[in-house]
Amino acid sequence: MTATIEDALAAALAAGAEVRGSTSPNPPVGAAILSADGEIVGVGGTQPAGGPHAEVMALRRAGERARGGTAVVTLEPCNHSGRTGPCAQALVDAAVDTVCYLHPDPNEQAAGGAEHLRAHGITVRRLDAQAPDLLPWLTATRSGRPHVTLKFAQTLDGHTAAPDGTSQWITGEAARRHVHEDRRRRDAIIVGTGTALADDPSLTARLADGALHDRQPRRVVIGTRDLAGSATNLHRLGFEQYPDIPGALEALWESGARDILVEGGATLASGMLEAGVVDAVQAYVAPTLLGGGAGVLARAVAGTLADAAVFDLADVTRLGGDVLLTLTRKD
Ligand SMILES: NC(=O)c1ccc[n+]([C@@H]2O[C@H](COP(=O)([O-])OP(=O)(O)OC[C@H]3O[C@@H](n4cnc5c(N)ncnc54)[C@H](OP(=O)(O)O)[C@@H]3O)[C@@H](O)[C@H]2O)c1
Structure with missing residues (x-):
């Protein structure tokens, strides 16, 4: 043929x-x-x-x-x-x-x-x-800084944790597998010191059986707090720390990163939106309602609807019982 x-x-x-x-x-x-x-x-x-x-x-x-x-x-x-x-x-x-x-x-x-x-x-x-x-590389090359994707898992009403702090797992197995598959395609994963201290994350891309993917992104923490003694996994695997967002983006760009994933928490996510550097959003939405608890963002990033951070809906993917919304910056 x-x-x-x-x-x-x-x-x-x-x-x-x-x-x-x-x-x-x-x-x-x-x-x-x-x-x-x-x-x-x-x-x-x-x-x-x-x-x-x-x-x-x-x-x-x-x-x-x-x-x-x-x-x-x-x-x-x-x-x-x-x-x-x-x-x-x-x-x-x-x-x-x-x-x-x-x-x-x-x-x-x-x-x-x-x-x-x-x-x-x-x-x-x-x-x-x-x-x-x-697309991330094209955007990065035009803007002279890495392309930033903000990723979070939330309930239908926008919560990332229940009032008692429980958050594992909001989304199901298929969504979590997707996150790991996505991580291996990024140059770096970023979290704030709050998440590094609270969760001791490993920030690795893993297969369903827990084994590491062949490709691992750089692990990056933003913030000034000392992680010694707390972020055990990050210390074991190696990570980079930068005190602020502009410094982190510049250092990542200079060292070759073009496509990065910001995985929270809410304080860092708010800061990224306020800095105007969020090019895309990946929202994993579970069919769950909490009515209270921690939100995707730590504070208002707009005082009125006209100033809200608005994105274009680029894609909707069903992942098991959850939905992945992929949004891109409005031109
Ligand atoms: N469900 C989810 O999808 C999800 C994802 C991630 C995290 N979480 C949860 O979120 C909680 C942590 O969130 P969080 O909001 O407390 O902490 P966070 O956003 O991870 O980290 C906050 C810290 O990051 C640094 N930072 C944030 N914005 C900054 C900016 N604009 N400039 C410079 N530094 C900045 C500051 O560090 P310094 O104070 O050190 O300077 C700040 O205290 C944890 O409980 C975690 O489990 C949930």
Whole structure:
């Protein structure tokens, strides 16, 4: 059966999703090569920084069969020689006929790949689709700080703990598995000192049987309180601590983090919203009512409805008996 551009796109998106969490500060790009006779002959994702980019991985696998074919890439092929050669030139050298890409490269240094390809007689098309796994990196690159996702688990009426403090577990098994799967795709997980002291979290990405995932995000705590003697798990596994939000974001950006997950508590979540740095929200909502207890936020972040933090609803996913709402910053 002959494969289509849509099939190649699906393969490229899957390859990008697979490498997310391992490529920063580079983007998690996926690429697929459709041969002239309609077969997917090479698929690849960007390797850890310093390694080959997605196009090169896919071209290597395709070999001679890339000639006259179509390359589908989730990001415009780069046009600069960093630690690896320019991907646009690699596609020219492989003599592909057409290059289809989804997102233009917002990085000035690397942009111009499409132009370079056209100048060498290659047909270039921008496809009308999005690569969800690239969006945090794109936002981070445009804003010059890591993309921030605020994550919490809440009851239907917005509580994260009951009046007596019990909070384990508000959501069910499927939602908790999703959290761990999500963690492995992030560059860092952040909590406030309040959570580190109260919960002694390990902030690791774990499989259902408790074993560690192959990829672990950096563990970060924000706040000034001394964690010695309390945050046993964090001390055992290693963590970074920063006194404030701007300092943490700057240090994380400088050290290559592009995609970070803030896991609470309510005081830090309020601070992140007040700082205007929340790009996305992941709310795991349980079909439970408490009527009282701790809230998602520690204080009002708006005095009137017109000033409320409003997001676009990007996705609704059912996870067992719970629902995951994915929200993105309103443009
Ligand atoms: N259900 C859930 O989804 C969930 C998730 C996480 C936590 N929790 C619960 O939440 C509770 C802890 O929440 P919490 O609100 O007390 O603590 P928290 O938000 O984890 O930490 C508060 C501390 O973080 C630092 N911080 C917060 N905002 C800051 C800002 N804008 N600038 C600088 N530093 C900032 C301060 O540290 P210093 O005082 O050290 O300077 C502050 O005291 C725990 O009981 C935990 O179990 C629930």
